[in-house]
Amino acid sequence: MTFSLNRVTTPIQKCLLRKGTRVFGLLGKATPYGLGSFRRSDLHSEWAVTAEFGCLRLERLCGDEEVTGDYLVLPTAASYDYGVTGPNQSPETVRAVFGLLTGELEQLVTGLRQGGAPVLGFSRRDLRCSISCCVIPGLWPHIVISNRAIYGNVVSLETFTRSVVASLPEGRLGVRFPQLQPIFKQLMKLRIVQRRGILYIDELVMPKPVMA
DSSP states (O other), rough: OOOOOOOSSSSBEEEEEETEEEEEEEEEEETTTTEEEEGGTTTTOOEEEEEEEEEEEEEOOOOOOOOEEEEOOOSSOOOOOEEEEEEEEOOOHHHHHHHHHHHHHHHHHHHHHHHBEEEEEEEEEOOTTTTTTEEHHHHEEEEOOOOGGGOOEEEHHHHHHHHHHHHHHHOOOOOOOOGHHHHHHHHHHHHTSSSSSEEGGGGGGGGOOOOO
């Protein structure tokens, strides 16, 4: 049974929303201290952190979004598997939120690995993408591109997939890695979809300085 977000009576987090044909994840409310639970009173005034096709965005939700009753499953220290659990779980739903299925992301990262990188990353705390400077919430999938953390070696899922697509022509990735061509085609489809909201950067949710 679904109901609209403006009828929620309890705080919600890491759930699946639907608005028309759009399906996306609600990770929670953006606060200066990380993600918090989203409440009905936060509509129109607070930033919601949403996930769509592997991209994290800050949005102002309207209240007419449907709460589907499905929840997001994020990686743990024991397993990198992620997905959606609930009555609407399906590969298409997982791709609508994360962009790629767990197996597809693992195949992509393993196929492109040279030496010890890239690898799938895991963190319980928030991180910052070394390229886009966006916030990567704790437990959210990300990629480690080298073992030299001093130079910045963590990239978001969105940044990694954008870099792969941008490298396809010059790097001749389709020729060098023919086994990855189905995933490359999936990534190219993701890149042409317009995302709502703005990039999740913590400067937008930091407390405003008090003027003396």
